Amino acid sequence: MNLLLLDESDYIAPGLVRIAGRRHRQLLEVIKAEPGKFCKAGMLNGLTGTAELLEIGADAATLRPDLTVPPPEPSPVTLIAALPRPKTFQKVLHAAVTMGVKEFWFIACWKVDKSYWSSPNLETASLDETCRLALEQAGDTAMPRIEFRNRFKPFVEDELPGILAGRPAYAGHPAATEPIPVGSRGPAALVIGPEGGFTGYEIDLLARHGVTPVTLGRRTLRTEVAVPALLATLTAQPR
Structure with a gap:
């Protein structure tokens, strides 16, 4: 603590x-x-x-x-992630909260198992405990906003444009060739797919709504590793 x-x-x-x-x-x-x-x-x-x-x-x-x-400055990044398996979900949430993320959207996609949505880790008490522990570790006090959406297409078409609101958005994707920008200034959104990545249809739909597929390189990373790595790269501060 x-x-x-x-x-x-x-x-x-x-x-x-x-x-x-x-x-x-x-x-x-x-x-x-x-x-x-x-x-x-x-x-x-x-x-x-x-x-x-x-x-x-x-x-x-x-x-x-x-x-x-005042508490530390919040991260300018909104995190949108395909709902991970329950144990991974807690690791992802904890890591991102310690890094200052204040807005989360956990979403469905084809590779997200329906059973994940009934996990007790998504209940209010569990979310509160995970966030408090992460805030204590980071020396922060500001609770994040956490939203869940269990339908991919309606989320991307109906809600994503308003969430982005003109800010750049990047999707970590194994097949992408464009590197993620280092030290992007100002608000941005980071979209993380399930392990194995979004399907072709899903990444195309995201791209049509302003999300650029990006990569950290050829290595395949677990979600709990990819999230902090992408966040750190996107928010890196120049010396």
Whole structure:
């Protein structure tokens, strides 16, 4: 836990918070924090700073937060991804949230198994936990927006144009020949297909709606590797 992520409901008095459960166990058992020590802290969807540990017991801890610093800048990239298998989904979501992505669209396509849509990993509680853990790791506080669409063609034809809104969009695709741009400036969209890539029909439909197929090279990558690699390349900052 690089940052203690707080909720408004944690306040027990002005300037005082009390935490229990996973966050308390992290302070007690992993960080081994003691009264008088400070840790990085942030308010969910708010400012960051530090919190002084005042008291820690077997079940709860009381802290005094001092939050005055804005969270890190969000990524300018909107991520649109074919829904991965459940375990991969959690890895992709965690990695992208740590990299600052704030808008996700997980979509259907021909190679997405219908069973993926009933995974408990897509339930609100699981999404919230995965995102919170990623925000804590990244020292961030801003929760992302996550949308799911289980019909490919209606999404591409009816919603994608509005999502792109004139911004460049790139689809990682095994058969593409154009390299992904390095350090693209401003808002952009990144489209990730299933393992094995989109079908010819799907990539053609995406291309007709403003998405350029791109590649990282000849190597075939797992989705959980391809997503951070493509995001890092697209948002790389010049020295």
